[in-house]
Amino acid sequence: MCSSNDHRQANIRRLRLLGFGILCVPLLAVSSLAAETIRVPEQHKTIQAAVDASQAGDTILVAPGTYKERIKLKAGLILKSTGDDTKGTLGLKRAEATIIDGGGEQGEGAGVTMAQRSTLDGFTVTNVGVYDDAKWNKHHATHGEQQSHEHIGAPGTAGIGVIGVTCAVTNNIVHHIGYTGIAIQSAPSKRCSPHIYRNITYRNMGGGIGSMQKSTAIIEENICFQNFYAGIGHDDASPTVINNTCYENIRAGIGISEGSHALVRGNKCYHNRRAGIGVRTGGETRPIIENNECYENDMAGIGTREEAAPLIRNNRCYKNKLAGIGSRTHATPTIVGNECFENGQSGIGQQSDAVTMLINNFCHHNKASGIGFAPCKAGRSTLINNRIIDNARVAVGVNGGWTVRLVGNELSRKGGMPPIMMVFNGSEVTLTDNIIRGGGVAGIRVAGKIRAENNEFAGTSLRKVGPPNFGVWALPGSDVTLIANKFHHWRHALQASEATVLATRNKISDFHGTALVIQNAKVPANVFDNTAISANPKDKVVSISGETGMMQGNLLHKPAD
Numbered sequence: 001m002c003s004s005n006d007h008r009q010a011n012i013r014r015l016r017l018l019g020f021g022i023l024c025v026p027l028l029a030v031s032s033l034a035a036e037t038i039r040v041p042e043q044h045k046t047i048q049a050a051v052d053a054s055q056a057g058d059t060i061l062v063a064p065g066t067y068k069e070r071i072k073l074k075a076g077l078i079l080k081s082t083g084d085d086t087k088g089t090l091g092l093k094r095a096e097a098t099i100i101d102g103g104g105e106q107g108e109g110a111g112v113t114m115a116q117r118s119t120l121d122g123f124t125v126t127n128v129g130v131y132d133d134a135k136w137n138k139h140h141a142t143h144g145e146q147q148s149h150e151h152i153g154a155p156g157t158a159g160i161g162v163i164g165v166t167c168a169v170t171n172n173i174v175h176h177i178g179y180t181g182i183a184i185q186s187a188p189s190k191r192c193s194p195h196i197y198r199n200i201t202y203r204n205m206g207g208g209i210g211s212m213q214k215s216t217a218i219i220e221e222n223i224c225f226q227n228f229y230a231g232i233g234h235d236d237a238s239p240t241v242i243n244n245t246c247y248e249n250i251r252a253g254i255g256i257s258e259g260s261h262a263l264v265r266g267n268k269c270y271h272n273r274r275a276g277i278g279v280r281t282g283g284e285t286r287p288i289i290e291n292n293e294c295y296e297n298d299m300a301g302i303g304t305r306e307e308a309a310p311l312i313r314n315n316r317c318y319k320n321k322l323a324g325i326g327s328r329t330h331a332t333p334t335i336v337g338n339e340c341f342e343n344g345q346s347g348i349g350q351q352s353d354a355v356t357m358l359i360n361n362f363c364h365h366n367k368a369s370g371i372g373f374a375p376c377k378a379g380r381s382t383l384i385n386n387r388i389i390d391n392a393r394v395a396v397g398v399n400g401g402w403t404v405r406l407v408g409n410e411l412s413r414k415g416g417m418p419p420i421m422m423v424f425n426g427s428e429v430t431l432t433d434n435i436i437r438g439g440g441v442a443g444i445r446v447a448g449k450i451r452a453e454n455n456e457f458a459g460t461s462l463r464k465v466g467p468p469n470f471g472v473w474a475l476p477g478s479d480v481t482l483i484a485n486k487f488h489h490w491r492h493a494l495q496a497s498e499a500t501v502l503a504t505r506n507k508i509s510d511f512h513g514t515a516l517v518i519q520n521a522k523v524p525a526n527v528f529d530n531t532a533i534s535a536n537p538k539d540k541v542v543s544i545s546g547e548t549g550m551m552q553g554n555l556l557h558k559p560a561d
Contacts, residue, residue, distance in 0.1 A: 064097035073115040081122035091173045095122040102128030110161030119168040125159040129178020143273045144250045158183035170197040180206030185213035207233035230255030247271045252278035259284040269294045275303035283307045300326035323349030346372035356381040364389040369397040376401035400426025412437035419445035442473035449479040459489030464512045474499035501525040509533040516542040524549030
């Protein structure tokens with residue numbers, strides 16, 4: 001049997017016979033012509049022995065079998081299992097049949113350590129370090145709530161290690177590793193951009209794939225499931241993460257933290273024990289999360305917290321147990337053009353002093369609110385041009401501690417008794433150029449403070465008797481300013497009791513009896529220059545009991561012919 005060195009010498013002799021002086025042949029051409037295919041176990045019993053005998057440009061083909069070793073590749077080397085790309089039970093058949101067994105606690109280094117410009121194609125890598133099934137089951141049962149908060153950049157021994165090199169890792173299956181399945185990080189002063197493509201990672205005691213320490217990998221079309229942390233995790237890295245599938249991981253399907261600026265696009269994240277995609281730890285964590293599908297996760301579809309500042313756009317988040325998109329603990333996301341529906345709580349939910357910008361989202365058929373704001377100390381949000389349709393309770397619910405501005409939104413519900421919008425005590429809401437449409441007890445039921453200007457309150461089922469049916473229902477202690485709004489098909493445009501009221505230049509039609517009703521005013525109610533339209537001359541524009549202030553210019557008009 002000839003050695004690889006014998007093959008190289010034969011190539012050199014052939015060049016001489018053809019009349020080429022070896023010293024005159026460009027080095028690149030010699031390297032290309034001298035590239036060899038080395039076979040394991042025919043020529044070398046172990047993979048590492050074949051690697052040691054190889055040089056850049058060589059291809060090592062490995063026959064099916066179990067190889068109990070850990071591999072350290074050389075630069076420019078291709079390591080590939082034999083066979084074609086026929087599908088097997090989980091991955092490719094050749095990957096399932098060609099196994100690198102790292103020996104558990106025995107041995108040093110990753111199962112496979114990649115080198116610059118090297119390729120690893122079509123292997124199963126397993127049994128590197130200690131996989132702990134009891135620990136996995138414990139934390140799966142508790143949604144990872146009792147896991148340590150050690151970030152994925154902590155030291156460990158990976159199934160496949162990509163440290164400071166640009167390389168290709170493709171068609172591999174990595175499972176039952178005591179740490180992260182595929183770990184990527186840049187070396188000091190040397191960033192790497194490997195291509196991690198069509199691998200399967202599962203049941204690893206870290207993440208399925210971990211992108212760390214300034215690396216800029218392309219992580220594409222991988223399947224990551226049942227990993228101890230995230231399916232794909234980021235720690236101070238900026239990879240491109242596209243078209244992956246992440247499910248049943250103990251934490252998020254995709255986790256982004258510690259200053260990462262990842263581009264996360266076109267992924268499917270479902271049935272994860274926490275969020276489908278989770279973003280956290282600091283204002284320098286600024287990923288772009290777009291065109292992903294996050295569904296049936298045990299927490300939010302996409303969740304952001306701890307001052308993180310992602311751009312979340314054009315995603316579909318549905319049937320998650322909590323919010324479709326959730327923000328908390330001082331997170332500052334910009335949330336644009338997403339569709340959130342049939343989630344267990346809000347379509348988009350905010351809590352604990354988040355600061356959010358919500359633009360052009362479509363939130364419908366969620367089991368609580370379309371957009372919800374849970375009680376906090378000092379949260380802020382701006383809502384622009386969102387459609388918030390047919391949610392089970394309210395379109396928008398604003399609890400105490402929030403300052404919220406709504407511009408150009410559509411809030412509506414076809415049936416049901418709850419108000420379209422609820423503004424709780426301790427909150428402050430400004431509404432401009434919105435349409436609030438539906439029935440129920442009110443367009444807006446307010447216990448806090450609102451200023452509404454140039455909005456349309458469109459009732460759909462005027463009730464003259466029975467449960468309340470008011471455009472704005474102002475509860476005791478509330479503060480209501482209504483300027484230049486249109487109200488129609490409500491029993492009263494305003495029903496206020498023991499509230500502070502200013503109402504001017506509003507236009508009210510299709511009401512019953514009195515357009516603006518203010519009872520037991522404790523401070524002067526200022527109601528002036530409003531117009532009510534009714535064919536019944538007995539109808540009134542305004543009725544006030546208690547303290548009155550400015551009352552001029554309120555007019556009752558007949559409808560136009």
